[in-house]
Amino acid sequence: MDVVSGQxxxxxxxxxxxxxxxSMSIPGVFEPVxxxxxxxxxxxxxNNYPVDLAKSLGADIIIGVTFKKNPRTVENVKNVADxxxxxxxxxxxxxxxxxxxxxxxxxxxxxxxxxxxxxTEEAIDSLIVYGDVAARAKLPELIELRKSLGLPDTTLRxxxxxxxxxxxxxxxxxxxxxxxxxxARIDSEELASVMLGACYQSxxxxxxxxxxxxxxxxxSYGRAAxxxxxxxxxxxxxxxxxxxxxxxxxHNGEHxxxxxxxxxxxxxxxxxxxxxxxxxxxxKFQSRRYDDLYSSFEWQMxxxxxxxxxxxxxxxxxxxxxxxEVYPERGMKSGVRLEYLTDDGAHYGENHGLMQFGVHxxxxxxxxxxxxxxxxxxxxxxxxxxxxxxxxxxxxxIGTMGHYISQQLxxxxxxxxxxxxxxxxxxxxxxxxxxxxxxxxxxxANYAKDADEIRHFLSENNRLGAxxxxxxxxxxGPVEGHFSWSNxxxxxxxxxxxxxxx
Numbered sequence: 001m002d003v004v005s006g007q008x009x010x011x012x013x014x015x016x017x018x019x020x021x022x023s024m025s026i027p028g029v030f031e032p033v034x035x036x037x038x039x040x041x042x043x044x045x046x047n048n049y050p051v052d053l054a055k056s057l058g059a060d061i062i063i064g065v066t067f068k069k070n071p072r073t074v075e076n077v078k079n080v081a082d083x084x085x086x087x088x089x090x091x092x093x094x095x096x097x098x099x100x101x102x103x104x105x106x107x108x109x110x111x112x113x114x115x116x117x118x119x120t121e122e123a124i125d126s127l128i129v130y131g132d133v134a135a136r137a138k139l140p141e142l143i144e145l146r147k148s149l150g151l152p153d154t155t156l157r158x159x160x161x162x163x164x165x166x167x168x169x170x171x172x173x174x175x176x177x178x179x180x181x182x183x184a185r186i187d188s189e190e191l192a193s194v195m196l197g198a199c200y201q202s203x204x205x206x207x208x209x210x211x212x213x214x215x216x217x218x219x220s221y222g223r224a225a226x227x228x229x230x231x232x233x234x235x236x237x238x239x240x241x242x243x244x245x246x247x248x249x250x251h252n253g254e255h256x257x258x259x260x261x262x263x264x265x266x267x268x269x270x271x272x273x274x275x276x277x278x279x280x281x282x283x284k285f286q287s288r289r290y291d292d293l294y295s296s297f298e299w300q301m302x303x304x305x306x307x308x309x310x311x312x313x314x315x316x317x318x319x320x321x322x323x324x325e326v327y328p329e330r331g332m333k334s335g336v337r338l339e340y341l342t343d344d345g346a347h348y349g350e351n352h353g354l355m356q357f358g359v360h361x362x363x364x365x366x367x368x369x370x371x372x373x374x375x376x377x378x379x380x381x382x383x384x385x386x387x388x389x390x391x392x393x394x395x396x397x398i399g400t401m402g403h404y405i406s407q408q409l410x411x412x413x414x415x416x417x418x419x420x421x422x423x424x425x426x427x428x429x430x431x432x433x434x435x436x437x438x439x440x441x442x443x444x445a446n447y448a449k450d451a452d453e454i455r456h457f458l459s460e461n462n463r464l465g466a467x468x469x470x471x472x473x474x475x476x477g478p479v480e481g482h483f484s485w486s487n488x489x490x491x492x493x494x495x496x497x498x499x500x501x502x
Contacts, residue, residue: 001046002038008046009038010053026116051099061145064103065131068110105141109134112177122203126177143437177201185477185499189415193217195502206230211239215502218246219404235271240264247404249394250418253489257419261290269314276321286310313340326478326500327432327440327471328364329372335360341391356382356391360401360409370434376446378409378426381454393424398444398467398482400501412444413465413486415493421450423457438473442482463488469495476500 022040227237269282322331428446469482477500
């Protein structure tokens, strides 16, 4: 803006450095730029949202970002800078409304009281996240805009559950703020479940974060967690969870066991995040009280004690760069987990502790025109001397690891939890075709080997399973139904699910 005439000056040629310097000359903060004709300051005073200029330069589509304005009060006009900002806002409002009307897509960001002078590291991190949240709220409109230009929508990360934990900590410090969340789901196996959650992140030293979660259903629990961030991408955290499980276990397709128990779980870990990776080491104390055990099957090592206390040391590594939590079309998800079980900190019974090992790998490969191929490999190995029924290998369900308990691995054709041998390996292949924006048809085939003794792994159980289904992707989770069969059950089954898995 030329201070002498009060007119907008639009640079389209000439000295680039001088034009940038003039645009940076905030009144009252930086000295104006003087030329033979003008005394120049930041043009935001007359046109802070220059859609008209972009149009005149040939822009066909304009996506604009605005900030939700804090109401002006006597209390927040305190100094010269506040007065100048208020005056500039009044001047720029003359063009603002007309320019907004010319915007193809407007993203309005709630910056929670932060302003043009908020340059601290914490404020910048907060602004980045506030912008990300506002843009994700406009994701359906962004996708429609891409489609109107003849561009595919497959390169956009879907909103749904949001970013994986590793990406929430992508090379930036935690951000202050609080959230409340609620989730609900219905399926033909577990019926109804509800999840409630609350989280608050402080901006103070070490960025303490408090989380509360409650799940209501056949697997009910309450969880409280506290974490600290001593450095960027590092977390130290602890949690306590009180759970009640009503578990129906199956063997070779037949319902054999009802296992009900209460669990106290204390978890302490140190985590390091990278762009798509997370590594964690720690320990957890697990105390279970088995209320009921009804079984028609003679387990190799049945539960003999009503109360079981374990101290478990663990190391966990995860990698996830898939483009969506639901029906991903590209990217890989993998992980390795080691656990060392003890009942006194060093031993299990009269022997050394028990080592447990798990691995998983899944890769979404786009083949064009909405078709995705997904090979997968899963495995878990536990000692033959493992006496805990609650830690046995389990398989069942499609696409979700640890749905009922952490060691449950997915296997098409089997539902609920099928107890299998101590040494387990699964290979699978999923083909999925997206029709339009949200319709998905998929087929799954998998094969598993398991045995109680590693020396019998190749000669014992051969399990085959397959499924064919349809899913519709909504912002509240998938609506999905599929038919399946396995040689373990020798039966066809139908599964219906509404909502995200949790």
